Amino acid sequence: MRAAVLVGEDLAGSIAAGTGARLCAGPHSPALARGDWIPWPRLRWTWRRARLIAPPGGVTSSPDLPAAASSVLRAEDIPALLGAAYRAFECALQALRGAEDRAGPLLPAFVLAAAEAANGRDAVAAAGSFPGPGAVLAEAVTSLAVTDVADQVAELSLALSTRLRGAETRGGGSACAAAAAYAGRMHELLAPPG
């Protein structure tokens, strides 16, 4: 197809569901401006490449990760910690899944961290003193940028890792050790650079 397309809202809506718009205004496409005409094949390449290299952006709705981290840190005994950890891993999973479409180059870290979160949750559920997953409650939802999701999940996973590792020696058993290892790997994947 040799037709040219008009760069603008229609393009963003029809092709990229948001990422196209970022392309037009993003730092990696300085040659493109709203209203510019560019050949379709070139646009396709430019848009795709920009999506892969552009910094993650956009806002995504996420569960309240700081609250989940706080309940992990505040848990007073092993059953309470396991219950809080189960819900925290679930929150992390939900937040990562919610943000992965906008994660750009962070996608590999997000997807692998989500697998670790699900594994961590299952490891917690295997602990002898796990009180049960509890009912699904309506949880507070906040709007976060993708990098904020990464930062907050990294903080949460650090809290999980620290508390669960401590619980291992206080009767939590190998399930806590395994869950702590999963949380540790989540942190490795998502910890901010530097």
Place this chain on the structure above:
Amino acid sequence: MAAGGRAAQSPAVFGDFWRRADALASPPPYPDPPVGAEQVRHITLAVGRAGAVMCRYAGDIAAAGPGVRNGLWSHAIARAHAATTLITGAPRQETAPAPTFPPGSFAARVDGYAAALTYGRDLLHTHLTTTPDGRRRALSDWAPVIGSAPVNRALLAGLADHAQAIAGQLAELRLAGSADSETIAAWHRLQGAAGQLRELSAAVQAAQWQAPVLPEHRRLLEAIPVNVTPAAQAPSPEASVSDLCAGISSTAQRANQARRQLAARARWSPELTADSMRYAAASYVVTSFNAETVYLALAERARQLGYHTLVPSLDAAAAHADDNRRAWLAVAHVWDHMATDSRGYLSRPAAIEARNLAQWTGRLAYADPDWTPARRPSHAIRDPASLAPGPAELAEVVGAMHYATDSLARAARTELRTVRTLAAAGRLYVTTRSLPELKYDVRRAYANAPRERVADALAIYADTAGISRAALRPAAEAAAAVGAPSWVLSAADQATAGLVIAPRGRLEQHLLDLGVRDAELLRQGVELDETAQQILSEAHRSRSIRPQPDAEVTPEPDAEVTAAEVGPPAAAIDEPEIDANLEISPG
């Protein structure tokens, strides 16, 4: 699968022995001198050995998959079997002690030919094993290729060429003047063997007029490698693009093998955990993401180098890699709330190989030589000019990405089969929190997977299988256009095209072809397909299936696999049920 272009340390391929056999069967540039009693005895021994090994090949070909025996090929195979059996005393001679034949003599050449053929056959048999009940079981992805009609016909056509060449040399043998009566009788028996070999050749020639053997099928036969798992490697920061390409090809092969082995144990293996499935799915997402990045860079480089005809297929490959990423992401979501009945933290080779493939492709895609999937300061894509400075490097990278794409397609097919087996064995569970009807507080974290959740999971895997298979086409086109060493993947795919097990059942596929997208109708279709599959499995188990020799038997998806791997019918999983005895123990 690997082979194709061979580096110095590549494993042996069938062609190594086949070409040697070909050379030894061909007449030498000098005439053989008249033979005496001892030479006749030597030649008889050597021809007997050659006949015996040719007979075994003919037996293998006769037992190969459907389609080999169509039309005149059926007669050719029968003729080959009869002729090689009739060659004088073949079975008895084979057990005689091996004398040392004079180097360069006709007997030495024929004996060497028999040895080369034997080694070649041994190589082919590394891909197969025979079960105690006499059935062949595949040990690698090459097994269907070895059983395919094109490869078996190429094999028989090659044997016929050899038979013709050996028969010609036997016919030209002259006895020395003073031969005794025993030698003369033995010489006559050799001439009889020559006649049998000529008949074999003629029968195959006739079959070739009807359905000729194509040169690419001979090439494919010769490219079949010995079944060995390449050594595991980790990409070093100093790895060149060429090293990374080699690493991707061998890691793809290791991943294919690990998955295949795990799938064969899916019914009972404690290694088959949600952890494994999650790691694998997440790694396939990353590999697809990296593949898209590499294909886009290759398309850009092709434009820079002026290979404009190559650009559309590379662009299409990138677009399909993006589709692959989405499809595998959907698979990853399936496992967010699904688990199996076991948990293993240590042994998950299939998942580890999948992750290694993601790592290798990432090192190729990104400029950072220490790239890992983790969040990092830089995600700069490798400069297209450094990825493929010239046409040779372009071909190498295209070939490596063809291997990666092929591995993703195989993964989807294998994992679909694995999940079906897990479901049939009642090994799938879901988190109770994910069940909409269980919003109240329950102590148990898991329940048996409801039927609709299993059907949804299978539908997602089937979609992924279709999408990842579609991604193979542009990847193969690009590889063919640049003459990449991965040509062998396309050739093998074409050779087994008639045998490919459809990822969907027939009814489900038919409904989809008719444009039906109603989830309930599709679910009913899946159920009917599963019922049909169970009936076929029962038939296979009861050995009541006896296809007519000339009949075209189209394998029902997974019928034989199910028969082999699924024992008694699984418990009904209609309703979510809290399993009071379920303990998923760590470690």
